[in-house]
Amino acid sequence: MKIKDxxxxxxxxxxxxxxxxxxxxxxxxDDAAVVKTKGLQVLTTDxxxxxxxxxxxxxxxxxxGKKAIEINVSxxxxxxxxxxxxxxxxxxxKDLDVDFVDEMYxxxxxxxxxxxxxxxxxxISRSRQIMISIMITGTVDKEDLTLRSGAKHGDLLFLxxxxxxxxxxxxxxxxxxxxxxxxxxxxLEPKAKLDFSKKVSFxxxxxxxxxxxxxxxxxxxxxxxxxxxxxxxxxxxxxDEVRNLANHLSEDAxxxxxxxxxxxxxxxxxxxxxxxxxxxxxxxxxxxRDIFLMLKDKKIRxxxxxxxxxxxx
Amino acid sequence: MKIKDxxxxxxxxxxxxxxxxxxxxxxxxDDAAVVKTKGLQVLTTDxxxxxxxxxxxxxxxxxxGKKAIEINVSxxxxxxxxxxxxxxxxxxxKDLDVDFVDEMYxxxxxxxxxxxxxxxxxxISRSRQIMISIMITGTVDKEDLTLRSGAKHGDLLFLxxxxxxxxxxxxxxxxxxxxxxxxxxxxLEPKAKLDFSKKVSFxxxxxxxxxxxxxxxxxxxxxxxxxxxxxxxxxxxxxDEVRNLANHLSEDAxxxxxxxxxxxxxxxxxxxxxxxxxxxxxxxxxxxRDIFLMLKDKKIRxxxxxxxxxxxx
Numbered sequence: 001m002k003i004k005d006x007x008x009x010x011x012x013x014x015x016x017x018x019x020x021x022x023x024x025x026x027x028x029x030d031d032a033a034v035v036k037t038k039g040l041q042v043l044t045t046d047x048x049x050x051x052x053x054x055x056x057x058x059x060x061x062x063x064x065g066k067k068a069i070e071i072n073v074s075x076x077x078x079x080x081x082x083x084x085x086x087x088x089x090x091x092x093x094k095d096l097d098v099d100f101v102d103e104m105y106x107x108x109x110x111x112x113x114x115x116x117x118x119x120x121x122x123x124i125s126r127s128r129q130i131m132i133s134i135m136i137t138g139t140v141d142k143e144d145l146t147l148r149s150g151a152k153h154g155d156l157l158f159l160x161x162x163x164x165x166x167x168x169x170x171x172x173x174x175x176x177x178x179x180x181x182x183x184x185x186x187x188l189e190p191k192a193k194l195d196f197s198k199k200v201s202f203x204x205x206x207x208x209x210x211x212x213x214x215x216x217x218x219x220x221x222x223x224x225x226x227x228x229x230x231x232x233x234x235x236x237x238x239x240d241e242v243r244n245l246a247n248h249l250s251e252d253a254x255x256x257x258x259x260x261x262x263x264x265x266x267x268x269x270x271x272x273x274x275x276x277x278x279x280x281x282x283x284x285x286x287x288x289r290d291i292f293l294m295l296k297d298k299k300i301r302x303x304x305x306x307x308x309x310x311x312x313x
Numbered sequence: 314m315k316i317k318d319x320x321x322x323x324x325x326x327x328x329x330x331x332x333x334x335x336x337x338x339x340x341x342x343d344d345a346a347v348v349k350t351k352g353l354q355v356l357t358t359d360x361x362x363x364x365x366x367x368x369x370x371x372x373x374x375x376x377x378g379k380k381a382i383e384i385n386v387s388x389x390x391x392x393x394x395x396x397x398x399x400x401x402x403x404x405x406x407k408d409l410d411v412d413f414v415d416e417m418y419x420x421x422x423x424x425x426x427x428x429x430x431x432x433x434x435x436x437i438s439r440s441r442q443i444m445i446s447i448m449i450t451g452t453v454d455k456e457d458l459t460l461r462s463g464a465k466h467g468d469l470l471f472l473x474x475x476x477x478x479x480x481x482x483x484x485x486x487x488x489x490x491x492x493x494x495x496x497x498x499x500x501l502e503p504k505a506k507l508d509f510s511k512k513v514s515f516x517x518x519x520x521x522x523x524x525x526x527x528x529x530x531x532x533x534x535x536x537x538x539x540x541x542x543x544x545x546x547x548x549x550x551x552x553d554e555v556r557n558l559a560n561h562l563s564e565d566a567x568x569x570x571x572x573x574x575x576x577x578x579x580x581x582x583x584x585x586x587x588x589x590x591x592x593x594x595x596x597x598x599x600x601x602r603d604i605f606l607m608l609k610d611k612k613i614r615x616x617x618x619x620x621x622x623x624x625x626x
Contacts, residue, residue: 008621009619025353025458026460029537030392030537031357031461031521032355032357032388032389032394033355033356034356034392034453034458035356036352036354037350037352037354038350038351038352039349040338040347040349040350041349042346042347043347044344044345044346045401045435045436047402047436047446049404075344076344076345078344087358087448089358089359089446121356123358125361125444126362127365128364128442129442131438131440133404135358135402137450138345140347209344306322308321308322310319310320310324310439
């Protein structure tokens, strides 16, 4: 059964679920949702486009649905926030199987359930490519709010986990290489570091998620905080499978980590006096200016390069 | 100059503006926006897709930008709310002219300025078709909140203005007919009825905007309010140009009004005792069940038919 067989309203009926949260006065089914709010609200939107962010022969519909939620939760997590509501805007080809939409929605629901997010609205349009635009709102306590602009000279720089998996996973699938089970799963099923963020946001002076590569993200922090940084190359955590794949392809695993994307790990800076209170992997330090990569015996200026959707073919 | 010449980050620099509202702690430029909130919040998202909602040879980029904001404001207005923030998610072809994006953003800004909306975030991805997904939040006072489910037996049904323009305008452009200046402008530059909503929302028991045709919208109200309705056909306001065009094409102007779409007028129901306090055009009445169209000499059951993106070729 195709979408064009049941139409927009047939589809909406299949995917509408009642909201669970008591603060939702109006959920799916009216012109807009209405919720009770107070305090600081975090709002973010991120989009997945077929061919750019995912390929239907690589990802299952469920994985696409989950990824769409995770990448938005990751943005909320990087602000030190807790997500609560989602709006889902879908553009779908009319010849797409309804089963695909059902399974993708199962992915939305499972990931939303995990994070206690209510889907309170959305809309569906027709397009040639599948496009999923999600908006998530959340709340944040003032003392947990972690901006790109909060880094201070002398702060230590931490990562929540190994990076380079995003680019390595993409290369794995592009080159149709077998094996690398863990890496494959990490790429196809990325996870937002929300629990991690809850543990470090109180102590972090600045935070960002690694969506376009470490080099690009540290530059955002330094630009916005008016500071510099030094990163110790040998401290950058990279999984064995990522190193092995890079070797196999005669590529550089550090390039994956520095200039790749879609890792969704958190990069954050913490004052030295709080370093024993935070978890994570210390990879460097905030300085007064310029961004350097420290090798064993030399210091090189970090290239300003990250994943750019419009520069990739 | 094409988007691929300046990339995602080049584009983001051109379109980032600082927020003006004092309640915006973090606007464009971090992983998410952060705003102070309290009370009831309205949240909606609507999408414009090239080829489905607009054609680039019909609309100027500025008109596309304005329409994208207006259709979302219309959803907030139909809840009795006041918009305040927007997130803009764009999917753009890499060969698109940067000038197109600049001009479209000028449209976003002009419409947002008109409604005192701050654009606080968004994202840009690459796609084959232009897709604009906008999320708008707003506030609403409890006494102004107008749901689809609030209609009461005996309420009078009102429209904020003439309908049928959406479908008529589409037909005008599809058939490449000259003239019809007012109709053309109404189609290419639709306006949300926010000021109108402010005047009637306090009195309205239910409200919806006409985005998929009157027949479809009255059915939403009746389904959600568990009631019926009768609409007097000769009271449905239709502009002369719409009638003239329908005649010219040997089509029925009432079909445009009943089963067309994209009119963005408001349909609302008001208790009889408040009828002298509201503005608008009375077209019918809420009954206990079934939806009828009343002609001069007979009563016919309203067809359940509206604009469906997936049923149109």
